[in-house]
Amino acid sequence: xxxxxxxxxxxxxxQMFKHGVKYGWVDAYTRYALDAVENLKRGRTKxxxxxxxxxxQAKIIWGNL
Numbered sequence: 847x848x849x850x851x852x853x854x855x856x857x858x859x860x861q862m863f864k865h866g867v868k869y870g871w872v873d874a875y876t877r878y879a880l881d882a883v884e885n886l887k888r889g890r891t892k893x894x895x896x897x898x899x900x901x902x903q904a905k906i907i908w909g910n911l
Contacts, residue, residue, distance in 0.1 A: 849893040853885040 847855075860880050866872030886893055 847893065848896050849886045849888065849891060850896060852893055856883060856885060
């Protein structure tokens with residue numbers, strides 16, 4: 847998975863636990879501990895970056911109009 851995808855998943859998990867604390871399903875200490883989990887930093891992980899995808903050429907979209 848790409849680094850940005852992993853970071854989005856981390857954010858989603860943190861939000862789920864925050865929601866769980868709100869309704870009393872999860873201990874507040876667990877959410878506090880999850881706040882210590884940092885996102886993956888560019889250049890400091892083996893996770894790949896997204897590929898640079900160039901825009902589609904107009905002639906491909908519009909064809910021979």
